[in-house]
Amino acid sequence: MKNTLVATLLLASCGYLSYAQNNVIVKGQIKGVESGRLYMLAPVSENRVDTLGTALFQAPDFVLEGRCDEPVVAHIVVENYSGGFPFMAEPGGSYTALLTNGREAYIRGGKLQDAWTGYLKYSTEQRQKISAMKQRHQTLVAENKYRSASALNDSILLLEQQARKETYDFLGQHDDLITAHTYLENAQMRDAGAEQCRKMYESLGEGAKQTPSARILKERYERMEQTEKGRLAPDFTLTTPEGMEVTLSKVAGKVKILDFWASWCGPCRLNNPALKKAYEEYHDKGLEIISVSLDNKPERWKDAIAKDGLTWINVSSLKGWKCDVARLYSVSAVPAIFILNEENRIVATNLRGEKLAKYLEDNLK
Structure with missing residues (x-):
């Protein structure tokens, strides 16, 4: 006991x-x-x-x-x-x-935190120094002092080259969270695509790949790969203004335009007349349009459909940017357009204007 x-x-x-x-x-x-x-x-x-x-x-x-x-x-x-x-x-x-x-x-303390903040401080100072030199360069050019401006420009290029090398050297010393976080933050700020994110992830060391930031970077490129050309379009079910459920894979059509838009999006509204013209010309020949709205207010969504005369399939989760389908398709800006074939494979993205008209003419006439 x-x-x-x-x-x-x-x-x-x-x-x-x-x-x-x-x-x-x-x-x-x-x-x-x-x-x-x-x-x-x-x-x-x-x-x-x-x-x-x-x-x-x-x-x-x-x-x-x-x-x-x-x-x-x-x-x-x-x-x-x-x-x-x-x-x-x-x-x-x-x-x-x-x-x-x-x-x-x-915030101070911890080996990683102190190394990270120390480098950020130095990096910020270097960027400020380069920015000041570029402003001085513009002033010299405006004053027609081209020889001095040229010499200063050479100094700027050298300093930028040195800053890049120091960044690579610093990250090369950290096969850990610091490098993984830096790559992830860079990918998010640049809105990097699947291929760029994949290359960033693959360039990480084994230690960095074990961190949460690396796992998120991997999750990001794997999500984006799902909507690359040639892939089977991710399936989803959303609701129409009348409350009916529509499933993408069950929509018939030789060519399908999956259009992400919103009533508050000016470029989307300007693009609607071209979609309307295409629909009127090619719907009988096998064209279908599924517009996914990123609205969160049903009244505005319905008003825009009526005003723009969108007679095709309109669906929405009414969750705005929190729409799971928008995330599924890695939509970070609207309008965003995916062209699907009869087998629901993605054959093109973001075709508009003459390019869209040419594609429809080649594939439906």
């Missing part, structure tokens, strides 16, 4: 120790907000964010404790305020912070 009790206590203490080793503690001060709640959040997939911890605070001091099982890019968010304070959270890490809208805000 005594041995069993000892074993149980040992197991319990080991479990507690393991839990404590995964704790992330951030202590510091907050300015600009008297009191409220703090959240420590971390993205674990493209569409899911985990809450690592929460805490109430009374300014100026706060203590926020969370838990993570691996290094992750976490964000400290103040309830009811947009934005946040990102940092590299490591299991067992202890951090100090100043949370404020000013430039003096910081």
Whole structure:
């Protein structure tokens, strides 16, 4: 009995120790907000964010404790305020912070966090230096001082080359979350396509590939690959204004135009007359159009359909940019058009105007 009790206590203490080793503690001060709640959040997939911890605070001091099982890019968010304070959270890490809208805000502590913020500081200084030199270059050109401008331009090119090399050298030293996060952030900011994201992911080291940021990057390019030319169009079911459900794969047509749009989108509305003309000319020959609206207000959606005379299939989830189908097709801007053949394979994307007219003429006349 005594041995069993000892074993149980040992197991319990080991479990507690393991839990404590995964704790992330951030202590510091907050300015600009008297009191409220703090959240420590971390993205674990493209569409899911985990809450690592929460805490109430009374300014100026706060203590926020969370838990993570691996290094992750976490964000400290103040309830009811947009934005946040990102940092590299490591299991067992202890951090100090100043949370404020000013430039003096910081989060310090942890090997990854200090390396990341140190490089960001240096990189920012280099960009500012290059920007100032470019402004000086423009001034010299305006003053017709071409020789000085040319010499300065050579210096700018050298500095940019040096900055790129230093970036590659720094990332080359970090087969970890820092490099994976940098690549993911770059892909998101550039709205990089499937091929670019795939190349970024494949260039990561094995250590970096084990991080949450790398997994999200992989998820991103795998999602985008689903709507590449030649792929079977992802199937979906959405509702018409009349409340009827429409499933893409069940819509008959030799050629199908899958059109993502919205009533509030000016270019979409300007494109509707061309779609209307194509539909009137080719519907009897096998053309079908399925317009997926990214509206979230049914009245505006229905009014736009009526005003623009969209007599084809109109569907929507009425969730705006949170529409699962838009995400399924990696739609980041509207209008977005996918051309499908009779077997529901994607044969072209974003054909408009003369190119769309030529495609329909070649395939339906």
